[in-house]
Amino acid sequence: MNSNLHSPERHLIELRMEHADLDALIDRTADEQPVDELMMRRLKKRRLALRDKISRLELALDPKEPA
Numbered sequence: 561m562n563s564n565l566h567s568p569e570r571h572l573i574e575l576r577m578e579h580a581d582l583d584a585l586i587d588r589t590a591d592e593q594p595v596d597e598l599m600m601r602r603l604k605k606r607r608l609a610l611r612d613k614i615s616r617l618e619l620a621l622d623p624k625e626p627a
Contacts, residue, residue: 569621
C-alpha cells in the first residue's frame, strides 16, 4: 500500500488535481475587478508548467510505439 502512495500514477492524479485547482483560481481571479495582471501571469505560468509536467509523466507512463 505504501508504494501505491508514491506511484507515478498517483503523482499524475495529484498533478491533474492541482491543474484543475489552478484553472478554477484563474477563473475566479479573472472575475475580480481590478484584475491583478501580475498575479494572473504568475498563475498562468504555473499552470503551464504543471501541464508540461503532466504531459511528460503521461508520456513516460504510456510511451507511444513507432508506427
